[in-house]
Amino acid sequence: MTLTELRYILALKDSGHFGKAAEKCFVSQPTLSVAIKKLEDELGISLFERNRGQIKTTPVGEQVIRQARYVLEQADHIRELANQGRDPLGTPLAIGAIHTVGPYLYPRCIPLIREYAPAMPLYIEENLTGVLRERLRASQLDAIIVALPFNEPDVVTQPLYEEPFVVLLPCDHPLASKTALHQDDLLNENVLLLGEGHCFRDQVMAACPGLRQTFANGDRLLQSVVEGSSLETLKHMVVSKLGITILPLSAAQVAPYGDGVLCTRPFVDPAPTRTVALAWRASFPRHQAVDVVSRAIKTAATALTNLPAAQTPAKPKAKAKKRG
Numbered sequence: 001m002t003l004t005e006l007r008y009i010l011a012l013k014d015s016g017h018f019g020k021a022a023e024k025c026f027v028s029q030p031t032l033s034v035a036i037k038k039l040e041d042e043l044g045i046s047l048f049e050r051n052r053g054q055i056k057t058t059p060v061g062e063q064v065i066r067q068a069r070y071v072l073e074q075a076d077h078i079r080e081l082a083n084q085g086r087d088p089l090g091t092p093l094a095i096g097a098i099h100t101v102g103p104y105l106y107p108r109c110i111p112l113i114r115e116y117a118p119a120m121p122l123y124i125e126e127n128l129t130g131v132l133r134e135r136l137r138a139s140q141l142d143a144i145i146v147a148l149p150f151n152e153p154d155v156v157t158q159p160l161y162e163e164p165f166v167v168l169l170p171c172d173h174p175l176a177s178k179t180a181l182h183q184d185d186l187l188n189e190n191v192l193l194l195g196e197g198h199c200f201r202d203q204v205m206a207a208c209p210g211l212r213q214t215f216a217n218g219d220r221l222l223q224s225v226v227e228g229s230s231l232e233t234l235k236h237m238v239v240s241k242l243g244i245t246i247l248p249l250s251a252a253q254v255a256p257y258g259d260g261v262l263c264t265r266p267f268v269d270p271a272p273t274r275t276v277a278l279a280w281r282a283s284f285p286r287h288q289a290v291d292v293v294s295r296a297i298k299t300a301a302t303a304l305t306n307l308p309a310a311q312t313p314a315k316p317k318a319k320a321k322k323r324g
Contacts, residue, residue, distance in 0.1 A: 003075055005039045006068040008032050009047055013065050016055050069138075073283070076139040080285050087119070088286040094123040095293065096135060097145035100200040100231055101276055102126035104250040105145065108300035109293075116292045129199045136281065143280040143293055147199055150279055157279045158294060161301035165207060165272045166252050166264040168235065169244040180268045183208045190243030192234050200231075200274075204246050207272030238262060248274060250304045276301070 011021035012032070022029040040047055047061035057065065097105060106124060113122060125132075125141065132144040133152060150157055167181050175185055186208065194201040234245040239261060252264045278294050 001039060001042060003072065005035050006072055008035050009039065009061075009065060010068055010072070012036065012048065012055060013057055013061075018055070073137075073139060073281075077283050077285070080139075080283075088288040089117040089292065090119045091286075092121040092123055093143070093286070093289050093293070094125070094141045095143050095145070096125040096127055096132040096141045098129055098132065098147060098199060099126050100194075100198070100248060100251065101145050101147070103230075103232075104248075105276075105297065105300060105304060108304055109296045112296035112299055113292060116296060117289070120289060120292070128197055130197070136279065139281070142284060142286070143278055143290060145276060145278055145297070147203060148275040148277050150277060152279070154282045155279050156282050157277050159275050159277045160294065160297050161304075162273050162275055163248045163250060163301075163304075164266065165204070165246050165274070166249055166266050167244060168238055168247050168252055168262060168264050170238065170241060171260050171263045173244065175244070175265065176263050178265060181265045182268050186244070186246075192237050192243045192245040194231070194234070200248070203274050204272075208246070235262070 008021065008025060008027075011024045012018065015021045015024060018029050018033055022032040025032060036047070043064070045060050045064075046058050047064055049056040049058055102124075103126070110122065110124070113120070125135075127135070129146055129150070132141065132146065133150075135141045136144050136155065137152070145160075148157070148159065167175070167186070169175055175181060175189070178185070193204060231247055231251045234247070237243065238245055247264075276297075278290070278297065280290055284290065
């Protein structure tokens, strides 16, 4: 039994197809098939049921694959220990962030990470929380930046900063006349949200239960952007007068549109917020690298959450009456 064979059965389990598993492992399909059959012969069991191209894991195969994941995690841990022994700040670090954080945080924290650890190359990724979770568990990412709550066994989570939500709307919208908005102000509006699968959509629905209730009762159509869209897409849709939207403060900058097009309004207290956190495997040995990333994000967030949001242009002063 070899670690390579264990990786082959995990790839087949995850892909459900010999060809895709072979492609994922960068080997030919016959090589992967022969290796898996050899492992089954060695163990004296069938790990998979093969029916006309359909691959299904046997009950005992599920147990073996579960243990194989653990063994490969521990093997990766050995490599991480070796890397730490060489230089914890001198080997590559893989970081992932959710889509609603990465584009706004990365430009500010990456230069700081490079300043704090100039010899540590960075691999950067953006993805959905569920994908980042799996890639962290599989040791494909070393640390991920997510929004709380985030609960995962054997994973350490460190809160980094709190970020308020704001409402983005056209400057000529009736609600722009208010200095702060109540959740009830949105009930008669077309509120644009990210598609299913984005955690920020769920956070907005949880923070503004009135939207969820209205949507559930079918009193009006709660518009949402097709799945996979970004916060930037929501901004374009607001510019096009399709509706208004709710954004984290860090994403509320509207520089490309110029003055007088879009503006933001805060919520009245208690305003909805989200907590952004850093998560990493408890077994990850490069604590100095994690500390560098944490310090850089906290420093960057100080400026990120205090940026001036788009505001309504000042009203022109009334002309003085001429004396008779």
